[in-house]
Structures are given as C-alpha cells and as structure tokens.
Amino acid sequence: MTSAERKEAISAYMFITPFLLAMIFITGGPVLAAFGLSFCKWDILTPIQFVGLDNYKEMFFGDPRFWKALYNTAYFTFLSVPVGMVLSIIVAMLMNQKVKGIAIYRTIYYLPSVLGTGVAVAVLWKWIFNADSGLLNYLISILTGIPMSECPKWLASEFWSKNALVIMSFWGVGGGMIIYLAGLQGIPTTLYEAAEIDGANRWQQFWTVTLPGLSPIIFFQLIITLVNSFQIFNQVYVMTDGLGGPADSTLVMVLYIYQKAFKYYQMGYASALACILFAVILLATWLQFKFSKWVYYEGELRK
Amino acid sequence: MKNFRLVLVAVACLTLVAGFSLSGCSKGSSKLKISSWGSPEENQILVDLLNDFQKKHPDIPVELQRLPYNEYTTKLLTEVAGGLAPDVVFTEVGNFADLFLRGALEPLNPYVQADHMDLSGYYPQVVDRFSVDGQIYVIPRDTAPICVIYYNKKAFDEAKVAYPTDDWTVDDFVAIAKKVMKKDAAGKVTRWGFIDDWVMPEPWVYDFGGTYVDDVKHPTKWTFATNPHTLDAIQFRADMIGKYKIMMPPSGLAAMGGMGTGDMFMNGSEAMFISGIWKTPTFRQIKDFKWDVVMMPKGPNGVRGFATGGSGYGILKSSTHKKEAWELVKFISGEEGAKKLAQTGLAQPALMREANTTFLDNSDPKNKKMLLEAVKYVKYPPMCKNWDEVTHSIIGPELDKVWNGTETAAEAMDKLKPMLEKNEPQTK
Numbered sequence: 001m002t003s004a005e006r007k008e009a010i011s012a013y014m015f016i017t018p019f020l021l022a023m024i025f026i027t028g029g030p031v032l033a034a035f036g037l038s039f040c041k042w043d044i045l046t047p048i049q050f051v052g053l054d055n056y057k058e059m060f061f062g063d064p065r066f067w068k069a070l071y072n073t074a075y076f077t078f079l080s081v082p083v084g085m086v087l088s089i090i091v092a093m094l095m096n097q098k099v100k101g102i103a104i105y106r107t108i109y110y111l112p113s114v115l116g117t118g119v120a121v122a123v124l125w126k127w128i129f130n131a132d133s134g135l136l137n138y139l140i141s142i143l144t145g146i147p148m149s150e151c152p153k154w155l156a157s158e159f160w161s162k163n164a165l166v167i168m169s170f171w172g173v174g175g176g177m178i179i180y181l182a183g184l185q186g187i188p189t190t191l192y193e194a195a196e197i198d199g200a201n202r203w204q205q206f207w208t209v210t211l212p213g214l215s216p217i218i219f220f221q222l223i224i225t226l227v228n229s230f231q232i233f234n235q236v237y238v239m240t241d242g243l244g245g246p247a248d249s250t251l252v253m254v255l256y257i258y259q260k261a262f263k264y265y266q267m268g269y270a271s272a273l274a275c276i277l278f279a280v281i282l283l284a285t286w287l288q289f290k291f292s293k294w295v296y297y298e299g300e301l302r303k
Numbered sequence: 304m305k306n307f308r309l310v311l312v313a314v315a316c317l318t319l320v321a322g323f324s325l326s327g328c329s330k331g332s333s334k335l336k337i338s339s340w341g342s343p344e345e346n347q348i349l350v351d352l353l354n355d356f357q358k359k360h361p362d363i364p365v366e367l368q369r370l371p372y373n374e375y376t377t378k379l380l381t382e383v384a385g386g387l388a389p390d391v392v393f394t395e396v397g398n399f400a401d402l403f404l405r406g407a408l409e410p411l412n413p414y415v416q417a418d419h420m421d422l423s424g425y426y427p428q429v430v431d432r433f434s435v436d437g438q439i440y441v442i443p444r445d446t447a448p449i450c451v452i453y454y455n456k457k458a459f460d461e462a463k464v465a466y467p468t469d470d471w472t473v474d475d476f477v478a479i480a481k482k483v484m485k486k487d488a489a490g491k492v493t494r495w496g497f498i499d500d501w502v503m504p505e506p507w508v509y510d511f512g513g514t515y516v517d518d519v520k521h522p523t524k525w526t527f528a529t530n531p532h533t534l535d536a537i538q539f540r541a542d543m544i545g546k547y548k549i550m551m552p553p554s555g556l557a558a559m560g561g562m563g564t565g566d567m568f569m570n571g572s573e574a575m576f577i578s579g580i581w582k583t584p585t586f587r588q589i590k591d592f593k594w595d596v597v598m599m600p601k602g603p604n605g606v607r608g609f610a611t612g613g614s615g616y617g618i619l620k621s622s623t624h625k626k627e628a629w630e631l632v633k634f635i636s637g638e639e640g641a642k643k644l645a646q647t648g649l650a651q652p653a654l655m656r657e658a659n660t661t662f663l664d665n666s667d668p669k670n671k672k673m674l675l676e677a678v679k680y681v682k683y684p685p686m687c688k689n690w691d692e693v694t695h696s697i698i699g700p701e702l703d704k705v706w707n708g709t710e711t712a713a714e715a716m717d718k719l720k721p722m723l724e725k726n727e728p729q730t731k
Contacts, residue, residue: 043405156707246553246706
C-alpha cells in the first residue's frame with residue numbers, strides 16, 4: 001500500500017466510524033440477543049427456556065401463517081419494487097427535460113416522499129381506498145363508467161388488499177426519482193453527442209447510453225428498495241389496525257413478528273421469524289451482487 | 304481536512320459516552336407507582352382520587368404512569384422484566400388473565416383478611432372473575448357487560464317504530480333494524496340499522512348460548528368450532544350483513560379511515576349501536592337527536608349471556624412497597640372512587656351500593672338501570688395465555704371470510720376445527 005492509499009483508507013474508516021460504533025454498541029447487542037432467543041421460549045416474565053430448533057421446526061412444518069406472511073411479503077416486494085423502479089425512472093427522465101418551471105414540477109413529485117410513509121399518510125390512503133366513497137374508486141368509476149359499488153373493495157377484499165399496498169407504495173416514487181435524476185445529470189453529454197454523430201436515435205441512445213450510465217444507481221436503488229419492501233410495516237399496521245386482515249391477506253413478515261412478540265409475547269418465536277427474514281434479505285442481496293455483471297461503472301474498461 | 308477528522312472522532316466518542324450514561328441512569332424509585340390507561344376524563348377520576356389519597360397519606364408519595372391501552376400489557380411485562388414495574392396496576396378482565404397466568408399478581412386474600420375488608424358489597428360475579436381457586440387478585444372497580452344497544456330515538460320516530468324494550472328477541476331486533484334504516488333516492492344506505500363498536504362476534508356467541516372453551520376458569524379445549532350455538536351466532540352476524548342487509552359490510556368498515564362506528568352513531572348514520580356503557584360520556588355530547596339504551600335482545604335459545612369487560616386494581620408481586628400499595632388499592636377501589644366513576648356515566652361501579660344509587664341518577668341514558676339486571680348474565684374470556692392470539696389470529700382471519708360472504712359459518716368452523724385442536728388453550 002502506498003502512503004496515499006493508506007491515507008485514503010484511514011479517512012474512509014474515519015467516515016464510517018460513527019455508524020460502525022453505533023452498530024456495534026447499539027444494534028449489535030439486540031441482534032445477537034435475537035439470534036440467541038430464536039432458540040428459546042420466552043414470554044418476558046417467566047424464565048427463558050432453551051428449546052433448540054423447536055421454533056424453526058414449528059415455523060417450517062406447523063405454522064401456515066408463517067408461509068402466508070412470507071408469501072404476502074414476497075408478493076408485495078416483487079410487484080412494488082420493479083414497477084416502482086420503472087415509474088421512478090420515467091418520472092426522472094421527464095423531470096430531466098429543460099423546460100421552464102421544471103423545479104416546481106420536481107418539487108411536486110418529490111413532495112409525497114417528504115411526507116414519507118408515516119401514520120398520517122397511511123390514514124390518508126385508508127380514505128383513498130374506501131370502497132364506497134374513496135377517491136380511487138371515484139376516479140375508476142368516472143374513467144371506466146363502472147359504478148362505484150362494483151369497483152374493487154381494496155382494503156376489505158382478500159384479493160385486492162395486497163394490490164392496494166402496492167399501489168400505495170408508488171407514493172414514494174419521488175424518492176427514487178430524485179436519485180435517478182442526479183444519476184441522469186451525471187451522464188456526460190459528450191456521450192450523447194457521440195451517439196448522435198454515430199446516427200443513434202433517441203431510443204437507441206436510451207438503451208446504450210442512459211441505461212448503462214444509470215446502472216450503478218439502479219443497482220443501488222434495487223438493493224435498498226428491496227430491503228425496505230421486505231420490511232414493510234407502518235402502512236399495513238395502520239391500515240389494518242395491526243391485524244393484517246382481511247383474512248390475513250396483508251399479514252407481512254414484520255407485522256407477524258410484531259404480533260408474535262408484542263401482542264402474544266412469544267419473544268423466542270418472534271426472534272426466529274426475524275432471523276429467517278434476515279436470511280431471506282441477505283440471500284436476496286447476495287444474489288443481486290452475484291448477478292451484477294450488468295452494472296457499468298464509469299472509468300471501468302470492458303472487453 | 305485534519306480538523307474535520309478531529310471533529311468526526313469527537314462526535315464518535317461523544318455518541319459512545321452518551322450511550323453509556325443514558326443506559327445507566329434512572330433505576331428504582333422510592334415512590335409508589337401506579338399504572339393505568341384511559342381517556343382524559345377517565346384519567347381525571349384517578350388523578351383526583353390520587354390527590355385525595357395524597358392528602359390522607361402525605362407520607363406515601365404516589366406517581367401515576369398513564370399508558371396507551373393497546374400497549375398496556377406489553378409495557379407492563381417489559382417493566383416487570385426490567386425491574387422498573389409499578390406497584391399497583393389497573394387491569395381489566397382480559398389482561399388480568401395475561402398477568403395472572405404469568406404469576407405477576409400478588410394474591411390479596413391475606414390483605415383482605417387482615418383488614419377485615421368486606422367484599423360482599425361488590426358484585427359477586429366480578430369478584431369471582433378476579434379470583435382463582437378461592438384467592439382474589441384484583442379488587443374490582445367496575446363491570447361492563449357489552450349488552451348495551453344504544454338507539455337513535457329520532458330514527459325510530461321517523462320510521463314510526465316503537466322504542467325497543469328489554470324483553471325483545473333477536474327476531475324483533477332484525478325486523479326493527481330493517482324498518483329504521485334509511486336509503487337515498489339512488490338506493491344508497493344513508494342510515495344503517497345496526498352496527499357493533501368493533502367487529503364483535505362474542506356478544507352474539509354468548510347471547511345464542513354458544514361458548515369458546517369448555518371451562519372459562521380452567522380451559523382445556525376450544526369449543527368454538529364444535530358448539531352448534533356458536534355456529535348459529537356467527538352465521539347470524541354474517542346474515543345481518545349479507546342476508547338482512549341491516550349492518551354495514553366490512554368494505555365500508557375496513558376503510559373508514561380514523562372514523563369509528565361510534566362516530567357514525569353520533570352523526571346519525573346508524574340507528575342502533577352495541578357496546579358497553581362506557582360510550583355514555585361521549586354520546587352525551589350528541590345534540591341532534593335523543594337517544595337511550597336497551598338490553599341486547601334475547602337469543603333464540605331463550606338464554607342470556609353477555610360478553611363482559613370490567614376492571615380493577617391489583618398489586619404486582621415484584622412490588623417492594625406492598626403495604627402502601629394495598630392502602631392505595633383499598634382507597635381507589637372504595638366508595639369515593641365508585642361515586643366519581645358513576646357520576647361521569649363512564650362505568651357501572653362494581654360496588655353494588657353505588658351502582659344502585661349514584662349510577663342511577665336522572666341523566667342519560669334513562670334506561671341504564673337495565674344493567675343492574677344484565678350483570679347477572681356476564682360471561683368472561685377464558686383464562687388462558689393464547690386467548691388473544693386464537694381470537695385475533697386464528698378465528699379472526701377465518702371469520703373475515705364469513706363476514707365478506709365468501710364462506711359460510713359452517714365452512715369456517717370446519718376449517719377451524721383442526722387449527723383449534725392444534726392450538727389448545729395455554730394455561731401454563
């Protein structure tokens with residue numbers, strides 16, 4: 001290592017030190033405890049009892065709600081992440097036009113993300129999804145002519161409730177947009193000029209210049225949004241009063257963990273669920289890294 | 304650049320120090336701690352009582368911890384595990400089982416006997432609920448049978464229907480509910496016949512003579528899916544939605560967005576509403592119409608049974624001030640507290656004398672005296688650890704399909720049988 005490299009390494013470690021320390025001293029303990037607890041039975045008050053792999057056995061072979069929660073979470077993730085991503089990129093490209101007053105539009109599109117997915121927003125969406133008098137069904141009935149009474153029952157329907165959550169997740173497209181927008185502006189205009197000289201049309205430019213240029217950002221966004229989607233909780237908790245209904249159709253993993261731990265006081269089982277969720281997320285992220293050949297980094301040479 | 308790095312290191316160190324010092328402080332207290340939940344007005348009753356107690360016992364400083372109802376038991380259990388638990392706890396029939404079955408409650412017989420305290424002034428049914436095998440664990444504050452049907456008199460007058468009386472039957476109830484409904488020109492319902500405070504199968508289950516378990520005090524198995532009366536009751540609640548169309552379907556309910564069905568009663572969009580008597584202070588604010596209460600209709604099998612709430616005060620085993628705690632429990636569950644409670648209309652005191660006098664003042668609802676009769680038919684949730692889980696996470700999701708009309712009660716029961724057999728009542 002040259003001294004310049006060493007210097008750079010030292011500053012890099014310095015930058016991540018606060019987070020690293022916080023992780024070790026604040027998150028680290030509970031994480032280890034959760035792992036340990038996943039092999040135990042504990043209802044907070046009575047003494048902890050070691051039960052070996054019982055929790056995991058029960059989960060995989062005796063608990064239909066676990067599979068239901070896993071399925072619901074996967075359904076939500078695999079629908080909301082790709083669609084949300086495409087929407088974000090489209091909006092980002094629109095917001096990258098050089099039009100008068102574009103800053104105002106950008107602000108408007110980003111605004112929902114500022115509000116986040118907190119309780120107030122979830123309550124707002126509960127109103128939007130109201131089957132009999134909500135805004136969404138009102139719009140559907142105006143656009144399609146279907147009477148409101150025959151529109152989807154959204155949160156009250158076993159079939160539509162998960163899709164309602166997916167639709168609600170697009171509320172956050174603005175957050176992705178802002179990141180893609182930064183990425184778009186980082187693509188050197190010289191590349192577009194060169195492409196134009198080579199005779200590439202707009203569509204070809206998008207596929208050969210824009211997308212490869214955006215790929216590191218898409219990769220980053222994919223990982224972050226996937227992890228976040230696996231952990232969806234707030235919206236579901238508020239919109240279903242913590243139950244994950246109707247008929248468990250919106251019971252997602254974190255909500256199930258919450259129910260087991262803080263409603264039914266089965267800390268051991270809840271910890272085991274959390275460990276499995278962790279493993280699933282880890283696996284998903286590892287797969288993404290493994291198949292990340294498509295990501296193009298600037299300055300990197302490819303043969 | 305160098306300075307910047309120094310700042311970073313300093314920040315990191317500070318975070319660490321702060322973390323350690325925060326975790327170190329605030330342990331133990333010489334004050335007597337009591338925890339409770341409740342609306343501001345319910346809380347005020349307790350605050351006033353504690354002030355009175357303080358005047359009588361200036362040597363026992365008391366600290367009130369007010370918790371949200373939804374997280375009450377979780378918070379209490381965590382505090383017990385962490386050694387920061389209160390001494391006196393407010394508890395109700397449901398979370399009483401949670402605390403008792405985990406051995407968190409101090410048996411109170413020795414205190415009662417030492418003080419020659421007379422418990423015969425309390426409703427025996429309530430005393431019995433808070434006792435297990437002859438030992439009492441909670442001194443009752445109030446009883447709350449969920450048999451109170453609030454009705455909008457204006458809706459009845461408009462439909463030219465006579466006000467219901469306590470001896471009505473389920474058939475009368477359905478016929479009346481159909482009549483007091485209102486629709487607009489397009490056929491959209493603007494006033495429903497009936498609704499419950501939340502999705503509540505229990506009142507109907509007990510009213511139809513159904514059961515959840517074989518033995519409430521010492522349950523060994525669930526009878527919910529095998530008792531034919533339970534099945535009838537569940538089908539009846541579903542029929543109110545799908546067949547008689549007197550109750551708002553879940554699609555309206557699930558997406559109410561913050562508004563509860565109680566609010567709908569207040570704005571006149573329901574003619575009848577079932578809950579406990581605790582809605583009284585809220586409904587006294589209604590200006591647009593007169594209202595009263597009536598006892599839940601008699602079930603088709605001629606029996607009565609009412610799902611019941613109610614609360615009281617207990618002492619945690621972990622308390623280090625048990626003597627003082629007992630003084631406090633005695634005081635707040637005594638006559639003065641009962642009087643204050645009755646005056647707000649919030650609850651029917653567990654002390655019979657106060658229930659028969661102060662509670663029956665001339666204020667609305669006029670017919671609340673029916674509660675003195677109703678208390679004879681109270682039914683309590685079984686004493687098992689997994690009651691909440693089984694009702695909310697096993698029975699509840701299956702019944703959602705029945706309410707939505709995608710399954711009949713009989714189909715749901717068939718599916719529930721094996722699930723309930725597997726998750727038998729946990730009493731240990």
